[in-house]
Amino acid sequence: MVTTVPGPKSQELIGRLGYIQNTMATQFFVDYKNSHGNYIRDVDGNNILDLFNQISSVSLGYNHPRFAETVQNPENLHQFINRPALGFFPGEDWVDRLENSLLSVAPKGLNRVVTMACGSCSNENAFKSVFMAYKRYLRGGTDYTEEEKRTCVMNVAPGAPPLSILSFQNGLHGRTMACSSATHTKWPYKMDFPHMDWPTADWPELKYPLEEFVDENRAEEDRCLEKVNSLMEEFKSKDEDVAAIIAEPIQSEGGDHYSTPYFFQGLQKLCKKHHSYFIVDEVQTGGGSTGMMWYHESFDLPQPPDIVVFSKKAITGGFYFTDELMPREGGRVFNTWMGDPSKVLLMETMVNVIKEENLLNNCKVTGEYLGKGMHQLEMKFPDQINKVRGPGVFKAVDVKTPEHRDKIMRQLRDRGVLVGGCGDRTIRLRPSLILQEHHADIFLDIFEGVLTDNQ
Amino acid sequence: MVTTVPGPKSQELIGRLGYIQNTMATQFFVDYKNSHGNYIRDVDGNNILDLFNQISSVSLGYNHPRFAETVQNPENLHQFINRPALGFFPGEDWVDRLENSLLSVAPKGLNRVVTMACGSCSNENAFKSVFMAYKRYLRGGTDYTEEEKRTCVMNVAPGAPPLSILSFQNGLHGRTMACSSATHTKWPYKMDFPHMDWPTADWPELKYPLEEFVDENRAEEDRCLEKVNSLMEEFKSKDEDVAAIIAEPIQSEGGDHYSTPYFFQGLQKLCKKHHSYFIVDEVQTGGGSTGMMWYHESFDLPQPPDIVVFSKKAITGGFYFTDELMPREGGRVFNTWMGDPSKVLLMETMVNVIKEENLLNNCKVTGEYLGKGMHQLEMKFPDQINKVRGPGVFKAVDVKTPEHRDKIMRQLRDRGVLVGGCGDRTIRLRPSLILQEHHADIFLDIFEGVLTDNQ
Numbered sequence: 001m002v003t004t005v006p007g008p009k010s011q012e013l014i015g016r017l018g019y020i021q022n023t024m025a026t027q028f029f030v031d032y033k034n035s036h037g038n039y040i041r042d043v044d045g046n047n048i049l050d051l052f053n054q055i056s057s058v059s060l061g062y063n064h065p066r067f068a069e070t071v072q073n074p075e076n077l078h079q080f081i082n083r084p085a086l087g088f089f090p091g092e093d094w095v096d097r098l099e100n101s102l103l104s105v106a107p108k109g110l111n112r113v114v115t116m117a118c119g120s121c122s123n124e125n126a127f128k129s130v131f132m133a134y135k136r137y138l139r140g141g142t143d144y145t146e147e148e149k150r151t152c153v154m155n156v157a158p159g160a161p162p163l164s165i166l167s168f169q170n171g172l173h174g175r176t177m178a179c180s181s182a183t184h185t186k187w188p189y190k191m192d193f194p195h196m197d198w199p200t201a202d203w204p205e206l207k208y209p210l211e212e213f214v215d216e217n218r219a220e221e222d223r224c225l226e227k228v229n230s231l232m233e234e235f236k237s238k239d240e241d242v243a244a245i246i247a248e249p250i251q252s253e254g255g256d257h258y259s260t261p262y263f264f265q266g267l268q269k270l271c272k273k274h275h276s277y278f279i280v281d282e283v284q285t286g287g288g289s290t291g292m293m294w295y296h297e298s299f300d301l302p303q304p305p306d307i308v309v310f311s312k313k314a315i316t317g318g319f320y321f322t323d324e325l326m327p328r329e330g331g332r333v334f335n336t337w338m339g340d341p342s343k344v345l346l347m348e349t350m351v352n353v354i355k356e357e358n359l360l361n362n363c364k365v366t367g368e369y370l371g372k373g374m375h376q377l378e379m380k381f382p383d384q385i386n387k388v389r390g391p392g393v394f395k396a397v398d399v400k401t402p403e404h405r406d407k408i409m410r411q412l413r414d415r416g417v418l419v420g421g422c423g424d425r426t427i428r429l430r431p432s433l434i435l436q437e438h439h440a441d442i443f444l445d446i447f448e449g450v451l452t453d454n455q
Numbered sequence: 456m457v458t459t460v461p462g463p464k465s466q467e468l469i470g471r472l473g474y475i476q477n478t479m480a481t482q483f484f485v486d487y488k489n490s491h492g493n494y495i496r497d498v499d500g501n502n503i504l505d506l507f508n509q510i511s512s513v514s515l516g517y518n519h520p521r522f523a524e525t526v527q528n529p530e531n532l533h534q535f536i537n538r539p540a541l542g543f544f545p546g547e548d549w550v551d552r553l554e555n556s557l558l559s560v561a562p563k564g565l566n567r568v569v570t571m572a573c574g575s576c577s578n579e580n581a582f583k584s585v586f587m588a589y590k591r592y593l594r595g596g597t598d599y600t601e602e603e604k605r606t607c608v609m610n611v612a613p614g615a616p617p618l619s620i621l622s623f624q625n626g627l628h629g630r631t632m633a634c635s636s637a638t639h640t641k642w643p644y645k646m647d648f649p650h651m652d653w654p655t656a657d658w659p660e661l662k663y664p665l666e667e668f669v670d671e672n673r674a675e676e677d678r679c680l681e682k683v684n685s686l687m688e689e690f691k692s693k694d695e696d697v698a699a700i701i702a703e704p705i706q707s708e709g710g711d712h713y714s715t716p717y718f719f720q721g722l723q724k725l726c727k728k729h730h731s732y733f734i735v736d737e738v739q740t741g742g743g744s745t746g747m748m749w750y751h752e753s754f755d756l757p758q759p760p761d762i763v764v765f766s767k768k769a770i771t772g773g774f775y776f777t778d779e780l781m782p783r784e785g786g787r788v789f790n791t792w793m794g795d796p797s798k799v800l801l802m803e804t805m806v807n808v809i810k811e812e813n814l815l816n817n818c819k820v821t822g823e824y825l826g827k828g829m830h831q832l833e834m835k836f837p838d839q840i841n842k843v844r845g846p847g848v849f850k851a852v853d854v855k856t857p858e859h860r861d862k863i864m865r866q867l868r869d870r871g872v873l874v875g876g877c878g879d880r881t882i883r884l885r886p887s888l889i890l891q892e893h894h895a896d897i898f899l900d901i902f903e904g905v906l907t908d909n910q
Contacts, residue, residue, distance in 0.1 A: 016550045020558070021569045024785025025542050032546045033533045043547045055791045067536040071526070078488045080535060080797075081522040083770075085509040087480050091487045092498045095471045103475070117572040120790060124575075126629040128648055135647040146562045149642040155650035159642065161648050175790050176579040177633035177651075187604040187614065188786055192590040193583055194618050194651060195610035196632075312791060315538075328642055330479025335575060335630050336510045336767060342535075424460040 004414045027413075035062035035409075038432055038439050040418065048413070049442055052420040056252070056284050056430035057312040059350050064434075070349045074276055079342045086115065086338040087331065097341060101348035102310075102318065107294045109304030110320035115339025119283040119311030120174030122319050126307045126331045127244070129325045130277040131163050132332060134243035152302025164198040164235050166228065166276075170254030170423070171203070173246055173281050182246055185254050185423075187328025199231040199242060203251060204259050208387045217260060225266040232274045244277040245270070245307070249295040252284040253431050255423020256396035258389065261299040268301055277306040277325070288354055288433045291364040291392030298391070315350060316343040331387045359433040363392035369437045370395060373444040381451045384408075395429040396422070404454070413448045417443050459869045462499025467644035482868075490517035493887055493894050495873065501634040503868070504897055507875040511707070511739050511885035512767035514805050525804045528863045534797045541570065541793040542786065552796060556803035557765075557773065562749045564759030565775035570794025574766030575629030580788045581762045582633050582699070583694025584780045585732040586618050587787060592730055616679050618698045619653040619690050621683065621731075625709030625878070626658065628701055628736050636703055640709050640878075654686040654697060658706060659714050663842045672715060680721040699732040699761070700725070704750040707739040710878020711851035713844065716754040723756055732761040732780070743809055743888045746819040746847030753846070770805060771798040816890040818847035824892045825850060825884075828899040836906045839863075850884040851877070859909070866905045872898050 006014065006028040012028045029043040038061050040050040060067065070076060084091055089098075102113045116122040145158070152159025167173065167182035174180065175189065181196040183189060204221045206234055207213035251257035262408070264280075270294040271278040284296040287310070292298060294308060297330045299431055311317035316339050327333050354360065367390075374397060387398040399405035405425045412419055422428045431439070461469065461483040484498040493516050495505040505513075515522065525531060529874055546552075546674045556570045571577040600613070607614025622628065622637035629635065630644065636651040659832045661669035687697045700722055706712035719735075726733040740750040742765070747753060749763060761780055766772035771794050782788050809815065822845075829843040829852060830861060842853040854860035860880045867874055877883045886894070 011551055013545075013547070017545065017553075020550070020553055020567055022782045022785060022788065025789065026545065026785075027543045029549070030539065030544050030546050032539065033530075035537065040544070054538065054544060057538065057540065057791055062537050063533060064536070068532055071532060071535045075488075076748055077523055077526060078518060080526045081519070081801075082487045082490065082517050083509065083512065084485065084487065085512065088482045089485050089495070089509060090468075090472065090481065091485050094484070095468055095475070098472075098475055112475055118576065118790060118792060120576065120579075121573065121631060127632075128630075131649070132648050143641070144646060148646060152642050152645040152647070152650075153639050154655060155636055155645075155652050159646055160648060160650040163647075175583075176576060176631045177582075177636075178631065181632075184608050187599070187607050188784055189789075190602060190607040191599060191609075191614055191787075192586050192618075193615060194586070195607075195615040196651075197610050198648060200609060265862045290851070330477055330481075332646075333477065334480065334644075335573060336512055337573060346536075359625055381514075416544045 001046050001414065001416045003044045003046060004044060005046060005048070007042065007046065009043040013043065013368060032062065035308050037061040040437060046416065049417045051429045051431045051443060052418045053430050053432055055312070055420065056289075059287055059313040059315075059433050060353055060436050061432045064353070066349050066353050067346060070346060076345060079345050083337060083340060083342075085336055086341070087334050091341055094341065097344050097348060100322075101344050101351055102314070105351055106320055107297060110308060110322065111324065112323065113318055113320050114333055115316050115318035115344060115435060117154060117337060117339060118317045119309070120176040120179045121335070122283070122309045122311055122317040123173045123179045123182070123246070123281065124176055126279050126309055126319045126321075127165055128333055129307065129321060129327065130244040130279065132327055133277065134163060134241065134275070134327050135161065136328065139399060162240045164196065164240045166199045166201060166242045166245045168201050168203040168247060168251070169249060170251050170257060171246070172253035191224060199235050201228045201231055203254075203257055204263055206258060206260075208389060210258065210260065218262065221263040221266065225263065225270065228267065229270055232270065232276065233309050236274070242274065242276050244279050246279040246281055248281045249285045249299070250394070252428065252431045255426045256390065256428050257423075263302060264296065264299040268303065268305070271306075279307040279309065280305040281309045283309055285394070286310045288360050289313070289363050289392050289431060290394045291360055291367060293360065295391065315347040316340065354433060360396060363433055363435075366435050366437055366440060367392035367395070370440040370443070372406045373440060376453060377444065377448055380448075381455070384454060386453055393429065393431040393435050396426050399425050408450055408454070411453070412446060415446045415450065417446050456501050456871050457500045458501060460497060460501060460503070462497065462501065464498040468498065468751045487517065492516040493890060501871065503520060504872045504894060506886050506898060507873045508887055510767070510875065510883050511744075514742055514768040514770075514888050515803065515808055516887045517891050519808070521804050521808050525801060531800060534800050536790060538748065538797075539728065540791055541796070542789050546796055549796065551800050552803060556799050556806055557769070560748045560806055561775055562752060562759060562763050564566055565763060565777065567778065567781065568773060568775045569788055570771050570773035570799060572794060573772045573791060574764070575631040575634045576629045576790070577620065577738070577764045577766055577772040578634045578637070578701070578736065579631055581734050581764050581774050582620055582780065583788055584762065584776060585699040585734065587782055588732065588780050589618060589696065589730070590616065591783065617695045619651065619695045619698045621654045621656060621686060621700045623656050623658040623702060623706070625706050626701070626703060626713060627708035654690050656683045656686055657672055658709075658712055659718060661713060661715075663844060665715065676715060676718040676721065680718065680725065683722065687725065689730065691729070697729065697731050699734050701734040701736055703736045704740045704754070705849070707883065708877050710881045711845065712878075719751065719754040723758065723760070734762040734764065735760040736764045738764055738766045740849070741765045743815050744768070744818050744847050744886060745849045746815055746822060750846070770802040771795065780796060804903060809888060818888055818890075821890050821892055821895060822847040822850070825895040825898070828895060831900065832903055834907060835903075836910070839906050839909060848884065848886040848890050851881050854882060855881045856880060863905055863909070866908070867901060870901045870905065872901050
């Protein structure tokens, strides 16, 4: 490290950017050209071990040579220049691209997929898909009425029905209006914005380590499942039927909160019972860092979820869906671009590298090593940190207070390690899939140093 | 033309894609590699004059050499590989990029800008900006209450207040929930989706040619302005204050409906009167094809709009905004990526080409030639088409019935010209900025042939 972060050059650029837009969240400016692998280099020349990776969206580290090949291959040039309106005019190779990228790593039982630009657009369109399917079920085969056609355009029932999406306390699903209505993390994400008054259920507050509190945690999950059921009944009774439940396999932004497979199995059962749909939001958990492409596959659901949403590490947004969720008319899950073939092309490269280099296994192996080291620190500094948790390299640890968490994060950054915060007092690690044990050692050494200095 | 459209290869690919997603809107598959300038080449080898340009989103035609240079320049490679979370970690050159691209063509009086991935995300965040500013005005300097912080996370008042956005019949602003609530075009865009019950005002039904019906049109615009005013009063009286009016300078998807500058001046006055904000949605009209970068600048507004939204031809989504609309906290207008520097880089190239080749003037000159030819056809075939209209190459013409419009569009396509439909019975031309008179001639010849055959 050459300077503290943000250094003088970053500060100067933050000042300039401040004339253009709000910069209060800007951490530092980056020299992307000279960032490599797990190291992000800031404009002041600091090389920082990046365990946050652009809010968990970098898979293969910075400037991976295979991505460079993909961009520089003259055969691909046209993909980066010409952006199609994919819903009208897909490119010659579009079906192959989808098959070789997204479909080649599809969650078990799901073989349909649509692309979108980002996670929020993906969830918005996932919601539209379930609203259509739910109403189709209610109609039982009859066609839209003229009254429905007229009223929907004016935003009122019966064409625009008061259907709802059930979400969870501390869940995050995006920042556009429908996504935000299913998001319940921090007030700065929501204050002063109108929202849909949709049902919000409790997420189980589990005791850690999970294997030591099996009975207590089962009782807590049963309590939450009962709450979900009663909310679904309540909203149905006021004609605001829950068309879908949306949940993250691991509540990430909300604080890396876990549940057991039993809870997700229970949610799926409740969806079946109420003829609702089950949307699993893998925007942050998907893409491999847990040691699996899709973390919900660890839940042993008897049937696939109805929709699995992705973005971030997938490079493209979008969602997988079942036959039942297929829109029955064209142009309903739609916008101008509907994703971007150049991103899907890069995703194909990523998928190939993950397979060739067995990176899911790398995440398991490095993750186990990293977790062991973090547990040792947890035992050494029980007054400062606890609840080390997480599959693969998708790790988290809680800090005693929010203020101490923020201080530790700043100290880590000034000593050359970038991590993310989540929830009130959690540190989340979102390493790339190419993290090695020697990177884990660097983090553990610096973390230990920070914790020691704070004793 | 080698085949009718879609030809056999397109049909085969549509069949394959149908196993993956809904294809009912798919027109044909494209050989993007071999599409050039104003010609799109389909996979069956048909070279089609493209006057629709991916729903108005292609500016410089297909495979423009300057875009190729930009992608192939080794200095830019890292921009296409590493996608930053721009709200936290912008790249070294980000301020320069914004200054050289978006800010170098900013609408008069607006010098702040934020990028987003697409038009819908842009409008969603524009709405959030006005909700914040409107509530800030109501609070008069007091801080958020604890009750507001608690309730907003649960989607209820006072933290999540029932503010509204006023929009217009036949307006389109996107397909995510808030955007869709301000959209009133066709029922397939809206059916079965819950929406906010926000006010919808009439758009003036003007008589064409505008210069012949000045008095009638003024009366109609006064009627609509009065309606807007009464809706704003009505919604304020039920505590659902209109935080902003959103309007397109030309209602595009809704049917290429025009207003006069007087109408937009009146809307701005009403915003000032009610302390609301004025959002001008230039997603389709912006980018040069009208002969101006931003069509609202033809309205001689006494002050700039509070927000001007862009996407499509701008290659990146986003919006310009005034100082007053600047969020006062970080992370409020925010998502993981917040746009894409590689798209802004391409936009910079586009802006440079537009300036160097004086393409705004080209749109005016070619547009005048094209308009003259269309008017001649209108006079020759008054039973089939009327209301030829539009600035620059941003042209439209109405057809006697929706069915006849659809038939003409198919015939044009089979003879080698791709156009777009909008409204019930309008054909819209959305040429690139590099359209020349000889392209106009090709269109006019083929259009005349189709109209003749339908006599």
